[in-house]
Amino acid sequence: MAENRIITRCITKAKGMAITTMLLSMAFAFPSKKIKVYMVGDSTMCLYPTKQLPINGWGMPFANYFDSTVRIDNRARGGRSTRTFLSEGRWQPIADSLEEGDYVLIQFGHNDESSQPQYADRYTPVPDYKTNLIKFITETRSKKAIPLLITPVSRRNFDRQGNAKETHVEYTKAVFEIAYQYKVPVIDLDKMSRELYQQMGPDRAKWMFMELDSAEHPNYPVGRHDNTHFNEFGARRMAELVINDMKQQHIALAEHIVTGTNKSNVNNAAK
């Protein structure tokens, strides 16, 4: 009996190895290289763990709308400017692993522009900001990968007349200057998001941000009132703006955005 079992196990093992070898050779015969899309940026773009929900970076829902040929690798980190992203060694591993046809989506500015003394650790003056963007662009291109610049998504800031104010003036302008100089497509998320806030108005726009009262969500026992960071809903609206602008600009990556088959009309009763 025991002997039988050992023999069976050996056979199973041999079978397993044969299958593995077969699969490996198939992988070489039919290379299925995925397009990697690296996201580099700050807290408005990054991933968050469950214990921090419902905060969402817009990179989280963004990853849900591509077909299986694309892999989104969100390397954005809260609190990072172009300068600290580089100095902490976060860029180099990306530059090293980039392959031809990959994409790098670059959205910085929120922390680069914070010139108050308590943010000295991250502040990056405009000239340095530009130099760093150029480094991202040239090193991406040296690997035959494709950089896309994204202007920093707007903060929710309305004047008394209810007009959505520009919140990243200088840094958005710097993105455009570099984009023009280096012929990089720009996704003007700063402008598109501001237009969306304007269309919704000061109060309704709040529903896209981390606005929680103290009793609402156990992750935020003292509540939160935040005009910079998005909740799940706001993050998805921002992702939609980026996705639709990529389509409009005919950026090749947009060919890999899914086309859903869900109907527009829905039975009044639940499905």
Add this chain to the structure above:
Amino acid sequence: MIRAKLSFLLLPLMSLLWTPQEKIKVYLVGDSTMADKEVKAYPETGWGMPFSAFFNETVTVDNRAKNGRSTKSFIAEQRWQAVMDQLKEGDYILIQFGHNDEVPTKANYTPEDQFAANLVRFITESRSRKAIPVLITPVARRKFDIEGKIQETHAIYAAILRKVAEEQKTPLIDLDKESQQLLQQFGPEDSKLLFNYLAPGQNPNYPDGRQDDTHFNELGARKMAEIVLADIRALKLGLADRIVISNLKIK
């Protein structure tokens, strides 16, 4: 001596306080308004999805809710039995049906008396395994009259749930009523922010857009889950002791 005596008294007391919580499961049984969604259906979101983030590591939320199911079809497809087969002492079962039971034209229609009988069965069988059933009235649909007043959308079936809960002395979360109150606060226009409302061309999954007054988006689903959580606290269910305690200092 005194110290020795004190520790003799304190030790058993402290061990009582420090007993680690047993791991439990919270089963969610219900319909599409509660269910997990496939990525291709996003941003449609069932309220069970954000709900699972509310608890500490001793709780596993197991969302068995399925689109289109009534109590009748949930039983007929052996989905109820599958939960019973795994249910353990101390587990919770959150039960929310009605959306599909109440529609006479649907294949899954469950007549009123059958609906009540199915609920009683869920309660009895849960309790026979020393698990804790909680009944939840069906979350409201977005329906306002011309004066902007929210309308009842589950009057009869929600009433059956309330009656069964009372007769069976089962905790009840009146999500129908409380979600109506929330929708009223938002009003006819802004309440669309909670549902799967999408303009044509807005979202890749819905090329022609969507106007759905039953199914939630991420925000609506989370708001509904927050109502359920508030009620779990208000009912003083043991489950409330397992709500996650945040160490986030940021405001």
